[in-house]
Amino acid sequence: MINRAAFEQILREYDAKRLNAERELTQRRALIEEKVPRLREIESRIAEISVNKAIARIGGGPAEDIGKTIYSLIREKAEVLSAAGFSPEDLKARYDCELCQDTGYIGSEMCRCLRERVTEVLYDQSNIKEILKEENFDTFSFRYYAEGQPRTVAEQAVQTAHSFVEDFAVSSDNLFITGGTGVGKTFLTNCIAKDLIDRGLFVVYLSAVRLFDILSDATFGSRRDGTEGTSRESFKKIIYDCDLLVIDDLGTEMVNSFSSTQLFDCINERLLAKKHTIISTNLSLKQIQENYSERLFSRIVDRYTLIKLYGDDIRMKKKLEDWDAARGSCN
Numbered sequence: 582m583i584n585r586a587a588f589e590q591i592l593r594e595y596d597a598k599r600l601n602a603e604r605e606l607t608q609r610r611a612l613i614e615e616k617v618p619r620l621r622e623i624e625s626r627i628a629e630i631s632v633n634k635a636i637a638r639i640g641g642g643p644a645e646d647i648g649k650t651i652y653s654l655i656r657e658k659a660e661v662l663s664a665a666g667f668s669p670e671d672l673k674a675r676y677d678c679e680l681c682q683d684t685g686y687i688g689s690e691m692c693r694c695l696r697e698r699v700t701e702v703l704y705d706q707s708n709i710k711e712i713l714k715e716e717n718f719d720t721f722s723f724r725y726y727a728e729g730q731p732r733t734v735a736e737q738a739v740q741t742a743h744s745f746v747e748d749f750a751v752s753s754d755n756l757f758i759t760g761g762t763g764v765g766k767t768f769l770t771n772c773i774a775k776d777l778i779d780r781g782l783f784v785v786y787l788s789a790v791r792l793f794d795i796l797s798d799a800t801f802g803s804r805r806d807g808t809e810g811t812s813r814e815s816f817k818k819i820i821y822d823c824d825l826l827v828i829d830d831l832g833t834e835m836v837n838s839f840s841s842t843q844l845f846d847c848i849n850e851r852l853l854a855k856k857h858t859i860i861s862t863n864l865s866l867k868q869i870q871e872n873y874s875e876r877l878f879s880r881i882v883d884r885y886t887l888i889k890l891y892g893d894d895i896r897m898k899k900k901l902e903d904w905d906a907a908r909g910s911c912n
């Protein structure tokens with residue numbers, strides 16, 4: 582799972598990348614200026630004309646037609662550079678990402694490159710890439726569900742999950758996946774996550790325990806050590822802004838009025854922003870109402886599609902199968 586330290590590490594990588602690009606530019610520029618002494622004269626002439634133009638505009642005086650002069654200076658600049666074997670592009674920093682110039686942000690929004698980097702680290706850390714190779718729609722098996730209602734329900738659940746993925750861009754649907762231990766809730770969630778990640782969407786996968794750690798850290802940690810507005814907030818923003826937030830195992834965390842409010846705020850903000858969320862839990866809707874709040878309960882009832890899985894503990898069944906297979910190979 583990603584944690585704040587990992588996120589801060591990514592931001593440090595960005596700082597290093599950006600500083601490197603800028604340092605490289607400074608060095609390249611010094612070299613170019615040495616070989617093309619006329620460059621600085623041209624540039625200061627362009628700057629001077631631009632300033633005069635601005636002053637004339639403010640003062641209301643007649644603005645001379647300087648377009649031509651600037652144009653010819655720019656052309657001369659390209660020519661002198663070219664004669665020395667350079668191009669105007671050599672006077673710009675070479676960022677990995679031109680959009681954010683390696684800051685990771687465009688205004689207050691996270692740039693796509695940073696989202697991708699965070700996702701990359703996120704999945705490396707949680708080994709989820711490996712898990713998703715094993716657990717996806719192609720490997721989902723109904724044979725662990727008993728004939729009759731459990732299997733029918735599982736088939737419908739997979740259908741709903743498929744539709745969720747297919748309609749992701751156009752709908753604002755959310756899923757509430759409930760059921761006992763080992764009935765395939767996490768597996769089903771992984772199927773969805775895999776498909777959406779493959780489509781380049783920004784999926785954040787957090788256990789409820791981690792989610793509340795992060796939210797509480799964003800609220801109390803900043804106050805504690807005076808680092809308000811830093812990566813704590815950015816990290817919280819990821820949870821609020823990602824395309825799909827998966828909250829796994831809701832109900833395993835310590836519930837108190839703080840976590841209950843935080844959960845509601847997160848769920849509610851995401852609904853308002855039309856961002857998708859999946860909650861997977863052993864809890865029933867009635868327990869959500871009792872353990873958290875009436876308003877959270879009503880948001881889920883109104884805005885989430887309910888998937889309730891039945892059956893035996895699949896993990897246990899698989900273990901028994903592996904056990905039998907191992908015994909078979911020993912005989």
Ligand SMILES: [Zn+2]
Nearest residue numbers: 678681692694
């Ligand atoms: Zn970028």
